Amino acid sequence: MKYSRQREVILEEVKSRYDHPTADMIYKAVLEKIPNISLGTVYRNLNQLVEHGLIRKILIPDDSDRFDYCLSNHQHLYCTDCKNVFDIESDVLKGIDAVIEKETNYTILSHEMVFTGFCERCNRKKD
Amino acid sequence: MKYSRQREVILEEVKSRYDHPTADMIYKAVLEKIPNISLGTVYRNLNQLVEHGLIRKILIPDDSDRFDYCLSNHQHLYCTDCKNVFDIESDVLKGIDAVIEKETNYTILSHEMVFTGFCERCNRKKD
DNA sequence: ATTCTTGCAAAGAGTTTGCATAATA
DNA sequence: TATTATGCAAACTCTTTGCAAGAAT
Numbered sequence: 475m476k477y478s479r480q481r482e483v484i485l486e487e488v489k490s491r492y493d494h495p496t497a498d499m500i501y502k503a504v505l506e507k508i509p510n511i512s513l514g515t516v517y518r519n520l521n522q523l524v525e526h527g528l529i530r531k532i533l534i535p536d537d538s539d540r541f542d543y544c545l546s547n548h549q550h551l552y553c554t555d556c557k558n559v560f561d562i563e564s565d566v567l568k569g570i571d572a573v574i575e576k577e578t579n580y581t582i583l584s585h586e587m588v589f590t591g592f593c594e595r596c597n598r599k600k601d
Numbered sequence: 602m603k604y605s606r607q608r609e610v611i612l613e614e615v616k617s618r619y620d621h622p623t624a625d626m627i628y629k630a631v632l633e634k635i636p637n638i639s640l641g642t643v644y645r646n647l648n649q650l651v652e653h654g655l656i657r658k659i660l661i662p663d664d665s666d667r668f669d670y671c672l673s674n675h676q677h678l679y680c681t682d683c684k685n686v687f688d689i690e691s692d693v694l695k696g697i698d699a700v701i702e703k704e705t706n707y708t709i710l711s712h713e714m715v716f717t718g719f720c721e722r723c724n725r726k727k728d
Numbered sequence: 729a730t731t732c733t734t735g736c737a738a739a740g741a742g743t744t745t746g747c748a749t750a751a752t753a
Numbered sequence: 754t755a756t757t758a759t760g761c762a763a764a765c766t767c768t769t770t771g772c773a774a775g776a777a778t
Contacts, residue, residue, distance in 0.1 A: 476732045476777055484760080512735045517768060519733095527608060533660045535713055540677050551707050564704050566697060580678050580758065581719040585663055589701060592708040603752055603757050613772045624743080644743060646758090665742065 475526065478520050482520045485509050488520075494550070494559035496539040511536055532559065551589045555596035562589065602653065608646045610634050615647075615656050621667040621677070621686035660713055678716045682723035689716065705720065 475481070487503050488495070497534070500517040515590070520541055523529045532540040534552050540559050542550075549562035571582040602608070614630050615622070615634070622630070630645040647668055648657045659667040661679050667686050669677075676689035698709040 476729060478733055478776080486661075492750075510735070512737095514736075518770095521769095530701070532660065532759075533662060533713070535658065535660060544628070546693075549701070551709075553707075560707070562701060562705055562717050564674070564701060566700055566704075570693060571716070573693055574676070574689060574691060575718075578665040578678075578689055579721040579724065580680075580687070580689070580716070581724055582678070582716050585714060585716045586660070587712060587714045588660075589698070589707070589712045591702075591710040594706045597706065597708055605751075605758055607759075637760070639759075639762095641744075642759060645745095648744095 475522065478519075480504075480508060480511055480515050481522070483529060484512075484519045485523055486518060488523070488541050489543045492561070494532060494542050496538045496540055497544075500541065500565050532588060534588060535560065535590060549587055549589060551591060551593065553593040553596055554590055555599075559588075560592065560593050602649065605646075605720050606651070607631075608637055609641050611646045612655060612710060614648055615650070615668050616670045619688070620680075621659060623665045623667055625665075627668065627671065648695060655694060661715060662717060675715060676716060677712055678720060678722040680723055681717055682719050682726075683722065686715075687720050 477518050483502060483504050487500050488580070489535045491503075493499075495534060497520055498518055500520065501511070502512055504516065516542060520529070520531075522579045524531050524541075530542050532542055532550055534540060537552070537557065545594050547565060547568055549564060549567065551562050552558075553560065567585075567587065574580070610628060610631050610709065614627050616654050624647055625640070627647065628638070628640050631638055631643065647656070647658075649669075655663055655671060657669050657671050659677055661667060662678070674692060674695055676691055676694065678687045678689050679685075680687065694712075694714065698712060701707070702709045704713075717727055
């Protein structure tokens with residue numbers, strides 16, 4: 475990838491936050507630093523960064539895609555109450571691709587997983 | 602839910618096929634039986650059937666949603682080569698929601714999981 | 729000099745919604 | 754009769770794309 479300031483700032487933005495933002499949230503944030511950046515550029519760069527494995531895209535049921543800096547094996551929880559995405563630190567799924575590959579005749583490259591439920595805060599609200 | 606022939610035929614269509622169709626594929630199939638049904642009605646009914654737990658929606662990375670009749674615990678493989686969705690018979694994920702719930706302070710209601718890779722047929726093509 | 733990237737705006741795909749009408753309970 | 758569902762079309766959201774201009778190698 476040829477260098478571009480737009481891509482650098484976009485990647486920094488994804489890296490620096492932990493709220494699993496949508497493309498539009500990233501666009502709005504990056505606007506502060508590059509006031510004339512376009513939404514198309516944000517989408518193009520996010521997709522490129524995903525393709526190059528620098529960030530990942532998280533699919534949310536009935537909601538727009540989120541982006542996350544690629545770190546260790548971790549899972550995600552989508553809280554249907556506050557609509558936020560939270561990290562789940564758990565290694566129960568470690569090596570699952572290899573397990574499935576052994577059990578079937580498929581080639582497994584990756585998987586997408588999202589849990590749906592309630593976060594801590596929304597759990598407490600219900601008491 | 603109040604009875605409607607449209608919904609009945611839509612549910613039968615999802616029940617009867619194993620190719621994890623998109624809303625549009627279901628619409629085209631149902632058109633054969635109800636020639637004046639509208640795409641909006643298909644979407645409305647699919648969503649209702651999902652909400653009532655009769656069918657499930659499968660999220661596919663960078664592709665449209667698929668629908669599947671709700672059966673036992675099984676997983677899905679999205680073949681990036683032929684773009685089809687296949688069933689994976691495996692119980693490695695059985696009880697995973699409860700495990701995560703024990704490990705965290707979240708309430709887990711459900712999860713979405715899709716493996717990405719190659720199906721048997723596309724695997725063979727590569728040899 | 730060549731290739732990649734940008735901003736802009738328009739288009740695209742997929743899905744939802746408002747409304748008057750029709751069917752169900 | 755009251756409620757829910759329908760067909761139609763328009764609207765809506767999210768995302769992609771064509772293009773001429775600009776930046777990076």
